[in-house]
Amino acid sequence: MLVASNDIVASGNMEKYDAISFREINYYNFLAFVFAVEEINNSSELLPNITLGLHLYDSNNHPPVALRVFMNILSGMDKSIINYNCKRSGTLAAIIEVVSEEESKLISNMLRIYHYPYISYTSPNPFSSDTSSYLYKIMPRILKIIPGIVKLLKHFNWTWIGIITSDDDHSLTFVRILKERVEKYGACIEFIEIFSQTNPLSDERVAQINENIKKPSTNVMIGLFNREDIWGIELRKALQKMPGKVWIIISEMDYQVIYLWKGGFKNSTLLFSRVKKNIPSFLKFIREVKPIMFIHEFMADIWWTALCKKNCPQSIRRSCRYESQVHLYPCDSAHFGNSYYIYNAVYALAHALRDMLFSGSGQTIAWKGDRRMLSDYLPWKLHRYLKKVHFKNMLGEEIFFDENGDLPMDYSIINLIFLPNGTVKPEIVGSYKPYAAPGKDFTINENMIVWEAAFTQTPPESRCTQSCAPGYRKLTQEGKPVCCYDCIPCPSGEITNETDMDNCMKCPEDQWSNEKRDVCVPKMISFLSYEETLGIILTFISIFFFLITAVILRIFIKYRDTPIVRSNNRNLSYILLVSLMLCFLCSLIFISHPNEVICVLRQSVFGIAFSISLSSVLAKTITVVMAFQATKPGSKLQKWMGSRFSYSIGISCSLLQVLICLVWLGTATPFPYQNIQSEIGTILIECNEGSTIAFYCVLGYLGFLAGISFIVAFLARNLPGSFNEAKHITFSMLVFCSVWASFIPTYLSTRGKYMVAVEIFAILASSSGILGCIFIPKCYIILLRPDRNNRKYIVTK
The missing domain is CATH 1.20.1070.10 (Rhodopsin 7-helix transmembrane proteins)
Structure with a gap:
């Protein structure tokens, strides 16, 4: 009933599983597939009276072989016959795979013709949201990580970024979209280094990449590597030993291969990885499964004996007569490959089969003895139920596909800590949950991150120019990216209260900027008072x-x-x-x-x-x-x-x-x-x-x-002396008119309390002018020259 195409693939609906070949890194994936099928078959609740069969094939990472294997599955024979099924029993339900992008693309195109459901846990086209190809992705599109990367950059205020990626179409598309999102956030990409996925790098190319990466202003590197990046892995291994750099890695393989090369690596590597979970009963299955069920090839023997090592986790360590001296990935892994997601993929298909066969007319027709009627339901009618599948797995987690055919998934942000003894300690320091509510989708614990000692400050900076402190605004340098700018102080009456603000904010009308231009303070009240x-x-x-x-x-x-x-x-x-x-x-x-x-x-x-x-x-x-x-x-x-x-x-x-x-x-x-x-x-x-x-x-x-x-x-003024007051009045009026004639322009040219002071001065000056010109001479005579204060003197004068 269930046919699955895996990295590790066999054929048949049998109790013993034959295999063409095995790759040691995918053993956990193989075991998870077998374990899930056997668990479903041994249960009477999910699919009672139905036995799921499986075919497992290995394409050896070779697209033509993958295409031939796919045709073999469709025909039911080792030699494919196009558009002909030679099987007498067993109905092909779906394809479940984890293969390379090129292989997956071939299979996906063929499935468009035959309409078989296609469940991928590597996502053959991580950038496509096309569900018409009957594609269901246990591993969601890698694009969902981009908002998490941007949030990480924003949290640490990293605005000057370098990117390294391979030259395949998917990586280039990812980089293009990442660049758009990063620049929208306000950061800049200083350089993008693209290396060949298959061809070795020349010495000149390596020197050029090293020259860009060693720039002191660029301390943060984003690396996107695929499992097929043979030269990319070697390049990354060399670059990660370069001091004073933060690596943000986006690749599930990075978490695996990091255990294969130890020594010389620097800390400050942050890895976006799918949340790793284990099915407890699966660990028991790993310990107790009998290797005799599988063909004993050389690599298979090494893998099984490697589980006897003392450094293997107790949950999967096998009992052996002697301890293996080989060092392989199985004993270093804490989360056993993609086993959790393969387990969910098999169960998702099983739940969809149950919903189809045991609902409506299916329950009354399919199981009344005429098994040939099952072909009326598969494979094309299964899509309707796969799209709506919704259940809880053994860990109590909701499993369903969203509108793009993706399984909702969370990501861990892991700090890879390289210890002096040559071991690597993966420390979960944060998380990104694409489907969580805003504000709860991203978390990071800075205190748990181990930064490299080469950094002069922690967390390290990665900027084209230093931050503009509050009180200053950014002024972009002509001919350079927006991240390269000068800091200029805000003008009077305007402030910036945060770092790196593009524009200064005007203070309210009743407030003014302080001396540092970082806060608005109430304006000083001014009027002419008795205290000043x-x-x-x-x-x-x-x-x-x-x-x-x-x-x-x-x-x-x-x-x-x-x-x-x-x-x-x-x-x-x-x-x-x-x-x-x-x-x-x-x-x-x-x-x-x-x-x-x-x-x-x-x-x-x-x-x-x-x-x-x-x-x-x-x-x-x-x-x-x-x-x-x-x-x-x-x-x-x-x-x-x-x-x-x-x-x-x-x-x-x-x-x-x-x-x-x-x-x-x-x-x-x-x-x-x-x-x-x-x-x-x-x-x-x-x-x-x-x-x-x-x-x-x-x-x-x-x-x-x-x-x-x-x-x-x-x-x-020339009247007789007894009436000489006219002369004094003339002078007083001359003073009065002079004062007020000069008052008007002075009054109009001043403001505030000084305008009031000018008017007071004019009042005092003109009044004192009248007083002095008219009355002071008379007081002089009255008080100091009384001899003149008589009628005779006034008449004669």
């Missing part, structure tokens, strides 16, 4: 001039009846002094944290206080002019002389400014806001004027009052 030096100085000056003005007011009140105080309307002088005190005090409103109330009061108080001062100056100036004109004979201005007229001028001019401020506050009220654009790394707390036009209307009106006062005072 500039604020303290301006506060002191404001209070100082306020006190000076208060002292002058006190002097004027004390000497209010003296001629020099009474000569120019002392009440207007009082009002002017009080308004100047308010001007000095209003500058203090600008020295604080701006809020809604302060922003509303700043400009309005300043504008109204200054309008009162300038209105008072204007009233005093007009009073001087009118007083002089009224003294002329026949002047009509005498009736306008008096305090009422002066007060009306001051009040009316001040009320107009009050009206402007009310309109401003009512239509576009100033408000506090955070200016994050003007200064780098700083949030300026400012008062938004609400309406720039209104603000400059207030300033313009003050300039208008100052200009009128200046013109009138300038015209009255």
